[in-house]
Amino acid sequence: MPTTEEVTLLDLWASPFGQRCRIALAEKKVEYEYIEQNLADKSELLLRSNPVHKKIPVLLHGGRSICESLLIVEYIDETWPSPSPLLPADDPYARARARFWARYIDDKLFDCQTRLWKLKSGEPAHEQAKEDLVQALTTLEAELGDRDYFGGEAFGFVDVALVPFTAWFHTYEKFGGVVAEELWPRLVAWAHRCKERNSVAMAIADPHKLYDFVLFLKQKFGAK
Amino acid sequence: MAVGGDELKLLGMFSSPFALRVKLALSFKGLSFQYVEEDLRNKSELLVVSNPVHRKVPVLIHNGLPVCESMVIVQYLDEAFPGAGAPFLPSDPYDRAVARFWASYIDEKLFSAWVALFAAKTEEEKAEGTKQTLAAAETLEGALRECSKGNPFFGGDAVGYVDVALGGFAAWVHAFDEVHGLRQFDAARTPLLAAWLARFGELDSAKAVMPDVGRLVERGKMMQAQAAAAASTAATAAAKTS
Numbered sequence: 001m002p003t004t005e006e007v008t009l010l011d012l013w014a015s016p017f018g019q020r021c022r023i024a025l026a027e028k029k030v031e032y033e034y035i036e037q038n039l040a041d042k043s044e045l046l047l048r049s050n051p052v053h054k055k056i057p058v059l060l061h062g063g064r065s066i067c068e069s070l071l072i073v074e075y076i077d078e079t080w081p082s083p084s085p086l087l088p089a090d091d092p093y094a095r096a097r098a099r100f101w102a103r104y105i106d107d108k109l110f111d112c113q114t115r116l117w118k119l120k121s122g123e124p125a126h127e128q129a130k131e132d133l134v135q136a137l138t139t140l141e142a143e144l145g146d147r148d149y150f151g152g153e154a155f156g157f158v159d160v161a162l163v164p165f166t167a168w169f170h171t172y173e174k175f176g177g178v179v180a181e182e183l184w185p186r187l188v189a190w191a192h193r194c195k196e197r198n199s200v201a202m203a204i205a206d207p208h209k210l211y212d213f214v215l216f217l218k219q220k221f222g223a224k
Numbered sequence: 225m226a227v228g229g230d231e232l233k234l235l236g237m238f239s240s241p242f243a244l245r246v247k248l249a250l251s252f253k254g255l256s257f258q259y260v261e262e263d264l265r266n267k268s269e270l271l272v273v274s275n276p277v278h279r280k281v282p283v284l285i286h287n288g289l290p291v292c293e294s295m296v297i298v299q300y301l302d303e304a305f306p307g308a309g310a311p312f313l314p315s316d317p318y319d320r321a322v323a324r325f326w327a328s329y330i331d332e333k334l335f336s337a338w339v340a341l342f343a344a345k346t347e348e349e350k351a352e353g354t355k356q357t358l359a360a361a362e363t364l365e366g367a368l369r370e371c372s373k374g375n376p377f378f379g380g381d382a383v384g385y386v387d388v389a390l391g392g393f394a395a396w397v398h399a400f401d402e403v404h405g406l407r408q409f410d411a412a413r414t415p416l417l418a419a420w421l422a423r424f425g426e427l428d429s430a431k432a433v434m435p436d437v438g439r440l441v442e443r444g445k446m447m448q449a450q451a452a453a454a455a456s457t458a459a460t461a462a463a464k465t466s
Contacts, residue, residue, distance in 0.1 A: 052329065052363060066321045068328060078317035092303035093289055099296045104277065139277060 005062030007032035010046050012039060014213050016110070016164035017069035018057040019203045023160050024073045026199030028080040070102050073160055086157045098151060101143060102161040108136035109165050116175045117214050120223045130176040134183065141184045148193060155197060159190075163200055166191035170207035171214050232257035233285040235271050237264055238435050239443050241335075242294040243282035245392030247433040249298045252383055253308035295327050298388055312385040326367050326378065327389035334360040334393065341404060342447055345455035350404075357408055364390070365414040372416070376423055383427070391424055399440035403448060 009025070009032055011018035025032055037046055037056050049058045049065035059066045059075065066075045077086040088094045115129035140162065144150055150158035166187070169180035181188050194200045205213075234250065234257050236243030250257050262271055262281050274283045274290035284291045284300070291300045302311040313320050337360050341353030371378045371386060378386035397408055409417040424430055 061318075064318055066318070066325075068325060071321050071324050071328070074324070075317050075321045078320065092300055093286075093291070095303060096291045096296050096300040099299065100291075100293055103293055103296070 006060075008060040009034050010037050010043075010049060010058040010060070011035070011056050012037055014205055014210055015056060016168070016205075019164035019205070020069045020160050021057045021059060021072045021076070022203040023163070023199045024076040024086065026202060027084040027086065027155075027160075027197075028076060029083065030076070030080055070106060070161060073157065077157070084155070086155075086160060088151065088156070094151065098157040101140075101150060101158045104136075105140070105158070105161045105165070108132070109162075112136055113165075113168055113172065116172065117218050118222050121175070130178065133172065133176065134178060137180075137184050137187065141187050144186050144190055146186075149190070155194065159194055163191060163194045164204050166194075167205045167207050167210050171211045174211055175214075231285075231287050233260060234258070235260045235262055235268070235274065235283040235285070236281045237262050239396075239440055240281055241392040241396050242280075243392075244395070244433065244435065245294040245388050246282045246284055246297050248391050248430060249301050249312065249388050251429040251433045252312075252388070253301060253305060255301070255305060255308055294392065295324075295331075295385075295389060298385065310382055312379065312383070312388055314379075314384070322371065323378070323385040326364070326371065326386045329360075329363070329367070330386075330389050330393070334364065338396070338400060341400075342444075343451060345451060345458070354404070354406065357406065358413075361408050361410075361414050361417060365417050368416045368420060377420070383424075383429075387420075387424065390420075391430060394421060394424055394430070395435050395437055395440055397421060398437045399444050402437075402441050403444035 007025070007030055009018070009021055011021065011034060013036060022034075035043075035045070037043060039056070042054060046056065046058065047054055049060060050056075050067045053067060055067070057067075057069055057072060059072045061075075061079070066072050073086065081089070087098055112129055112133035115125070116133055119126040119129060147153075149155050150162070166180075169188070169191075172178050173180065195204070232250070232255060234243070234246055236247065236259060238261060247259075260268070260270070262268060264281070267279055270285075271281065271283060272279055274285060275281075275292045278292065280292070282292075282294055282297060284297045286300075286304065291297050298312055301308075302313055313323055334357070337353055337356035340356060341350065344350040344353050367386070368378055372380065375381045377383050378390070383391070401407055408414075409421050411418040425434065
């Protein structure tokens with residue numbers, strides 16, 4: 001597909017998955033049309049573009065749709081290899097490590113954080129959600145170690161996969177009493193470092209706005 | 225054949241469809257490897273050290289470096305052994321995204337439907353698990369039609385990424401059908417998948433690594449019995465407290 005074909009992103013402002021795509025597009029300096037979706041009343045375009053899952057984000061490029069945020073990010077990386085390659089071109093082992101950690105983030109964080117806000121505080125299941133979340137982020141903290149970014153010296157795939165979730169630290173504190181600066185100081189420092197990049201600063205949600213949004217979700221969908 | 229000096233070791237388990245995917249990938253690429261059967265109730269030091277995060281199989285250890293997660297391993301094999309036959313993933317970014325999407329779908333929907341069936345304690349839960357399984361099969365039928373474009377495999381005229389992803393489940397499809405009295409890739413409802421299953425199973429490289437379906441059936445029946453026992457224990461306990 002010629003890289004000059006039209007690019008559209010179907011997304012939701014608060015979605016960390018959508019934000020991954022926005023960051024990748026910005027890193028590659030790709031111009032695109034952003035279309036905010038109403039998930040309570042899904043558009044024809046969304047339903048047609050992602051008939052299997054009916055979810056955002058969806059990337060449309062030259063009329064073809066790509067679904068699933070990490071697949072979209074890889075697609076963006078492969079279609080526009082420069083600037084800013086997100087996966088190292090010549091290191092299969094490093095690429096495998098990056099894909100492993102991106103999947104880890106996908107499997108753990110969204111599920112834990114959803115349980116954290118949805119379930120009733122004080123119940124054993126809520127305590128479990130908190131423990132699971134802490135374990136996941138502590139594992140990621142250890143994996144980052146003393147490096148600037150997950151891939152080493154350059155901002156890359158795992159950083160894109162994780163950084164949108166850092167806007168949720170404030171929400172985690174409100175719902176779980178977990179203080180990011182105390183538990184995951186390296187991740188907090190890494191988040192600040194990533195936010196110095198315009199692509200990240202422009203994409204990730206404001207933590208307070210996000211918290212208000214989650215309160216709304218809790219009222220609507222949370223355990224009574 | 226493995227490049228001189230390349231050491232490949234696979235930590236797996238005979239009934240794991242995920243480990244089977246890697247065996248299939250290695251077999252199709254003609255790569256020789258050492259296989260280690262893990263007892264997952266008594267995990268080896270090597271497994272724990274190689275996959276500290278999940279402690280799961282499969283793990284591929286290449287010259288001492290561990291790679292985890294079945295489809296991550298399959299992509300790794302494409303990239304680390306470019307001379308070992310045609311890559312499983314196509315070269316076009318869009319086609320790659322489509323292949324990855326369907327591999328992910330197989331895990332998210334087909335496998336999770338099976339897990340639901342395995343764990344089903346009531347007739348209601350079994351019916352729901354069966355419904356989900358058949359729905360996933362129908363969606364995959366559509367995917368096969370689209371991806372194969374009239375050719376035998378998801379990858380076209382040769383086995384590709386999605387074929388390996390689904391291939392890991394091929395023996396279990398037969399076993400599951402027997403244990404639960406299903407016909408998941410039924411020739412009437414999902415003719416392309418039924419043909420694919422037969423054709424895939426006939427490939428020499430697949431036959432070389434496929435597990436014995438009889439053993440899987442035994443294992444499936446054992447898991448079903450365990451689930452039933454757990455259900456009856458729970459029911460007895462509930463009856464005692466009421």
